[in-house]
Amino acid sequence: MNPQTRNLLIQRVIDSLGILAPGSIFERFGVILIERMNDVRLVQRGSSVGGSPVGGALDAVSEDGRIVVEASIVKGYFSGAMKKPWSDLDHTLALAPLPKTSIC
Secondary structure, three states: OOHHHHHHHHHHHHHHHHOOOOOHHHHHHHHHHHHHHHOOOEEOOOEOOOOOEOOOOOOEEEOOOOEEEOOOOOOOOOOOOOHHHHHHHHHHHHHOOOOOEEEO
16 A cells, blocks of 8 residues: 555544544443454443443453453553553453453
8 A cells, every 4th residue: 555545544544533532432432343353242341320431440341351441542652661551451460360352
């Protein structure tokens, strides 16, 4: 694929996802996306009755505990020393110690 076309398409996806953030809508989208990609049903634990994120809970886990989702809307999530991703991974492994896939 032409690099300019690729970059344009990536930017379109980013812009489209931007309307989902911040908050519970983006997290719900992430859970549905992972369900579809892995053909699995996830239990969304990290949301209140109103759909707001709940601190300290994993966002979603498969029934067998092998697929875990932790979504984040933190800007610069993958930059620098990546403290937030490492913290999310540690949190995930503490609450679901046997995942085969962890999506943060």
